Amino acid sequence: xxxxxxxxxxxxxxxxxxxxxxxxxxxxxxxxxxxxxxxxxxxxxxxxxxxxxxxxxxxxxxxxxxxxxxxxxxxxxxxxxxxxxxxxxxxxxxxxxxxxxxxxxxxxxxxxxxxxxxxxxxxxxxxxxxxxxxxxxxxxxxxxxxxxxxxxxxxxxxxxxxxxxxxxxxxxxxxxxxxxxxxxxxxxxxxxxxxxxxxxxxxxxxxxxxxxxxxxxxxxxxxxxxxxxxxxxxxxxxxxxxxxxxxxxxxxxxxxxxxxxxxxxxxxxxxxxxxxxxxxxxxxxxxxxxxxxxxxxxxxxxxxxxxxxxxxxxxxxxxxxxxxxxxxxxxxxxxxxxxxxxxxxxxxxxxxxxxxxxxxxxxxxxxxxxxxxxxxxxxxxxxxxxxxxxxxxxxxxxxxxxxxxxxxxxxxxxxxxxxxxxxxxxxxxxxxxxxxxxxxxxxxxxxxxxxxxxxxxxxxxxxxxxxxxxxxxxxxxx
Amino acid sequence: xxxxxxxxxxxxxxxxxxxxxxxxxxxxxxxxxxxxxxxxxxxxxxxxxxxxxxxxxxxxxxxxxxxxxxxxxxxxxxxxxxxxxxxxxxxxxxxxxxxxxxxxxxxxxxxxxxxxxxxxxxxxxxxxxxxxxxxxxxxxxxxxxxxxxxxxxxxxxxxxxxxxxxxxxxxxxxxxxxxxxxxxxxxxxxxxxxxxxxxxxxxxxxxxxxxxxxxxxxxxxxxxxxxxxxxxxxxxxxxxxxxxxxxxxxxxxxxxxxxxxxxxxxxxxxxxxxxxxxxxxxxxxxxxxxxxxxxxxxxxxxxxxxxxxxxxxxxxxxxxxxxxxxxxxxxxxxxxxxxxxxxxxxxxxxxxxxxxxxxxxxxxxxxxxxxxxxxxxxxxxxxxxxxxxxxxxxxxxxxxxxxxxxxxxxxxxxxxxxxxxxxxxxxxxxxxxxxxxxxxxxxxxxxxxxxxxxxxxxxxxxxxxxxxxxxxxxxxxx
Numbered sequence: 001x002x003x004x005x006x007x008x009x010x011x012x013x014x015x016x017x018x019x020x021x022x023x024x025x026x027x028x029x030x031x032x033x034x035x036x037x038x039x040x041x042x043x044x045x046x047x048x049x050x051x052x053x054x055x056x057x058x059x060x061x062x063x064x065x066x067x068x069x070x071x072x073x074x075x076x077x078x079x080x081x082x083x084x085x086x087x088x089x090x091x092x093x094x095x096x097x098x099x100x101x102x103x104x105x106x107x108x109x110x111x112x113x114x115x116x117x118x119x120x121x122x123x124x125x126x127x128x129x130x131x132x133x134x135x136x137x138x139x140x141x142x143x144x145x146x147x148x149x150x151x152x153x154x155x156x157x158x159x160x161x162x163x164x165x166x167x168x169x170x171x172x173x174x175x176x177x178x179x180x181x182x183x184x185x186x187x188x189x190x191x192x193x194x195x196x197x198x199x200x201x202x203x204x205x206x207x208x209x210x211x212x213x214x215x216x217x218x219x220x221x222x223x224x225x226x227x228x229x230x231x232x233x234x235x236x237x238x239x240x241x242x243x244x245x246x247x248x249x250x251x252x253x254x255x256x257x258x259x260x261x262x263x264x265x266x267x268x269x270x271x272x273x274x275x276x277x278x279x280x281x282x283x284x285x286x287x288x289x290x291x292x293x294x295x296x297x298x299x300x301x302x303x304x305x306x307x308x309x310x311x312x313x314x315x316x317x318x319x320x321x322x323x324x325x326x327x328x329x330x331x332x333x334x335x336x337x338x339x340x341x342x343x344x345x346x347x348x349x350x351x352x353x354x355x356x357x358x359x360x361x362x363x364x365x366x367x368x369x370x371x372x373x374x375x376x377x378x379x380x381x382x383x384x385x386x387x388x389x390x391x392x393x394x395x396x397x398x399x400x401x402x403x404x405x406x407x408x409x410x411x412x413x414x415x416x417x418x419x420x421x422x423x424x425x426x427x428x429x430x431x432x433x434x435x436x437x438x439x440x441x442x443x444x445x446x447x448x449x450x451x452x453x454x455x456x457x458x459x460x461x462x463x464x465x466x467x468x469x470x471x472x473x474x475x476x477x478x
Numbered sequence: 479x480x481x482x483x484x485x486x487x488x489x490x491x492x493x494x495x496x497x498x499x500x501x502x503x504x505x506x507x508x509x510x511x512x513x514x515x516x517x518x519x520x521x522x523x524x525x526x527x528x529x530x531x532x533x534x535x536x537x538x539x540x541x542x543x544x545x546x547x548x549x550x551x552x553x554x555x556x557x558x559x560x561x562x563x564x565x566x567x568x569x570x571x572x573x574x575x576x577x578x579x580x581x582x583x584x585x586x587x588x589x590x591x592x593x594x595x596x597x598x599x600x601x602x603x604x605x606x607x608x609x610x611x612x613x614x615x616x617x618x619x620x621x622x623x624x625x626x627x628x629x630x631x632x633x634x635x636x637x638x639x640x641x642x643x644x645x646x647x648x649x650x651x652x653x654x655x656x657x658x659x660x661x662x663x664x665x666x667x668x669x670x671x672x673x674x675x676x677x678x679x680x681x682x683x684x685x686x687x688x689x690x691x692x693x694x695x696x697x698x699x700x701x702x703x704x705x706x707x708x709x710x711x712x713x714x715x716x717x718x719x720x721x722x723x724x725x726x727x728x729x730x731x732x733x734x735x736x737x738x739x740x741x742x743x744x745x746x747x748x749x750x751x752x753x754x755x756x757x758x759x760x761x762x763x764x765x766x767x768x769x770x771x772x773x774x775x776x777x778x779x780x781x782x783x784x785x786x787x788x789x790x791x792x793x794x795x796x797x798x799x800x801x802x803x804x805x806x807x808x809x810x811x812x813x814x815x816x817x818x819x820x821x822x823x824x825x826x827x828x829x830x831x832x833x834x835x836x837x838x839x840x841x842x843x844x845x846x847x848x849x850x851x852x853x854x855x856x857x858x859x860x861x862x863x864x865x866x867x868x869x870x871x872x873x874x875x876x877x878x879x880x881x882x883x884x885x886x887x888x889x890x891x892x893x894x895x896x897x898x899x900x901x902x903x904x905x906x907x908x909x910x911x912x913x914x915x916x917x918x919x920x921x922x923x924x925x926x927x928x929x930x931x932x933x934x935x936x937x938x939x940x941x942x943x944x945x946x947x948x949x950x951x952x953x954x955x956x
Binding site for chain 1: 552554566567568569572573574575576577580583584587588590591651652653654655656657658659660661714717718720723724725726753811812813814816817818819834839842843844845849853857858860861881883884885886887888889890893905906907908910911939940941942943944945947948951952954
């Protein structure tokens with residue numbers, strides 16, 4: 001660390017944040033977020049009314065402690081704890097759910113907030129630069145947008161993380177030039193984030209560990225979904241010349257996503273390159289790298305188990321040959337997802353018979369986590385796959401419904417639906433044809449007759465998308 | 479025209495199309511579509527079961543005559559006549575509504591159809607090349623995707639159109655490189671589309687005119703919306719340094735869009751460049767070019783009145799200095815809309831109090847036209863504006879509703895709502911805050927109390943997005 005860097009204690013750092021400040025934090029995939037300053041803010045007896053902005057989920061120091069302290073008045077854009085979710089649903093915190101790819105631009109140029117201070121975690125810091133820790137997210141945009149900067153230098157995180165970072169800063173619109181990335185494994189930037197040294201209030205040292213993920217062991221449903229997905233991918237690689245030399249994949253985060261990544265090993269990719277161009281790297285991908293089956297993996301953060309994180313940290317230089325972490329405005333960039341012809345695989349809460357997908361609000365009302373980067377991939381992938389179990393585990397609730405009452409991904413977005421029951425490839429289908437395939441191939445047998453009866457009844461209408469909204473509403477009530 | 483080009487009569491051309499063929503046609507903005515071959519197909523007594531694919535709307539020869547003949551079994555992706563709309567809603571034609579930016583890739587690489595023959599209109603044709611006429615759309619992708627090619631050489635269209643075309647072909651994924659466009663006025667391609675001469679069945683000559691648009695004169699509501707939009711843009715240019723040197727605008731097509739473009743002349747842009755980066759050029763933009771107020775205009779087609787088209791044709795070389803027509807996968811490209819920091823202004827059927835927008839299906843059921851390129855701009859613009867009158871002209875129907883039952887643009891997409899009543903800038907707002915602003919600033923006075931009462935009643939719920947779906951459904955029934 002450069003000798004000129006002003007070390008300060010955490011109380012001084014927290015005290016430098018105004019009571020009604022807009023605070024932009026690092027953190028994505030529940031890692032790489034600041035920990036000490038949020039805890040000090042949570043412990044403060046000041047009358048805080050903060051706006052907290054981050055581009056992906058953060059750990060308990062923000063998502064539980066700071067939330068419970070009542071210090072947050074407004075928040076963007078993802079949460080993943082019971083405490084935070086509950087505060088959002090009670091509307092004690094004003095929450096706005098943004099897309100991971102564009103929240104940086106919205107903050108820096110789009111007039112979404114008036115950005116006061118960025119608070120970021122780093123593994124190294126010097127005069128006008130720092131090396132981010134375990135995630136990048138929208139940190140570079142946040143640092144440029146904010147008037148001031150606070151850095152948490154986390155000694156628990158290995159300095160070797162710098163070898164997996166590739167920080168490229170797109171120019172400001174309207175003179176932004178195309179991002180010069182020609183492959184997910186390319187490096188086009190630096191291992192550090194630059195900042196205006198005048199903005200730096202100070203650096204707080206810590207050795208608090210990141211949160212890590214706990215994933216369930218793959219269930220029978222997970223394995224059946226993985227097998228159905230493999231069979232779809234296998235046919236698709238056979239069908240389309242676009243995948244002859246390489247296939248670029250993305251998987252949404254979670255236990256299912258992790259299981260799908262892990263089970264991909266079973267698929268015969270032939271001699272084509274397998275490349276990951278996604279938002280998050282999970283344990284399953286390390287297995288693919290170790291077996292030499294994955295060419296490279298690009299993401300903006302990692303969602304590892306404790307064991308996965310240890311594997312990476314213990315062998316970071318080797319993994320850095322294949323793994324690149326980028327800012328979210330590059331990793332999730334619509335134009336780049338398009339360039340690489342990504343096959344995106346994302347889960348959701350539910351989808352409806354016509355192919356609309358709800359990934360955020362139960363019954364259209366109760367927020368779960370947030371849209372994250374799922375819309376970036378669902379909208380821009382060459383082939384978008386929505387994969388989930390056909391019913392809620394252990395409950396009598398179908399995840400295939402007549403009508404979703406919150407839509408995060410429209411009928412124009414998704415090409416293929418996969419459940420443990422089968423695959424509904426709806427490309428080129430009209431809405432009613434989609435409904436037929438989705439009910440036939442994806443619905444759980446215990447709900448299939450009821451869904452079929454809905455479709456049979458409404459199709460007497462002379463409408464492009466026949467619906468009985470009141471009846472569809474009672475489905476959710478039951 | 480090259481002497482080797484095989485001229486054929488229209489019956490031979492139509493006869494070369496198999497009864498169950500998938501036919502990819504040119505046409506966008508109801509211009510530049512093939513006319514003679516569709517009419518010959520409509521007149522044929524063969525048992526045709528065609529799949530017709532185009533990237534934007536086409537004229538009556540397809541949208542009325544061919545539809546009425548019963549020759550179309552399946553169709554993508556936009557329609558704009560009563561006849562076509564009715565066939566779609568009766569589900570006599572299987573219709574799938576796709577985004578204008580990506581339907582080319584979906585056809586060429588995405589497995590949406592098995593493309594048999596492309597039928598395109600041109601103003602010049604030679605060995606392995608043709609010059610498109612009044613629109614580009616996804617023609618280059620369609621020509622590459624199809625096994626065979628038929629060309630209609632339209633002598634009615636001026637050859638000078640070649641001077642406004644800039645045909646750039648993105649490579650195939652996954653080795654697609656960034657599109658090297660650094661400004662909307664740039665030229666990065668050729669004035670012609672290349673094709674494999676082996677594909678060419680023949681060339682049919684015609685002098686049938688294009689359809690042109692008829693726009694109503696601006697209504698009082700149109701003018702009030704324009705004034706509210708100007709006042710928003712004016713404040714935004716004051717607020718944000720990102721617009722200091724230039725502002726890039728896009729407007730959706732239609733009478734309102736045309737009025738908004740025309741009324742933009744009244745806005746004081748200071749000394750910044752005004753640039754149009756959109757999908758369609760309308761008459762209003764010619765006024766801006768004539769007055770020297772518009773730096774350049776990029777689009778994939780034009781939606782002119784007969785008078786507007788004559789103005790362009792009479793002075794095409796002068797207009798070609800400022801107007802560029804591009805393929806829709808460039809004009810509507812998510813990454814380019816992002817690069818230029820576009821302010822996109824699009825209309826819709828209705829929006830709901832939480833900011834979801836329905837631009838295609840009345841009551842969630844009855845298809846009007848199609849999503850077109852609106853989702854490309856709404857999702858990727860730096861600032862997305864949804865502008866429409868607060869109620870249906872001359873009817874007691876609010877266009878601000880409690881809940882839309884078809885969502886084309888999600889709550890994550892739109893930043894600002896504008897009606898003749900006012901402006902609701904919902905950036906950074908939670909769903910309930912959005913509802914407050916939308917009801918207060920955008921709803922028509924005759925519906926405001928009812929919308930407010932809905933919000934007042936549901937907000938007792940402990941939900942992030944409080945809703946009473948059954949009550950929201952009865953709103954549409956009434």
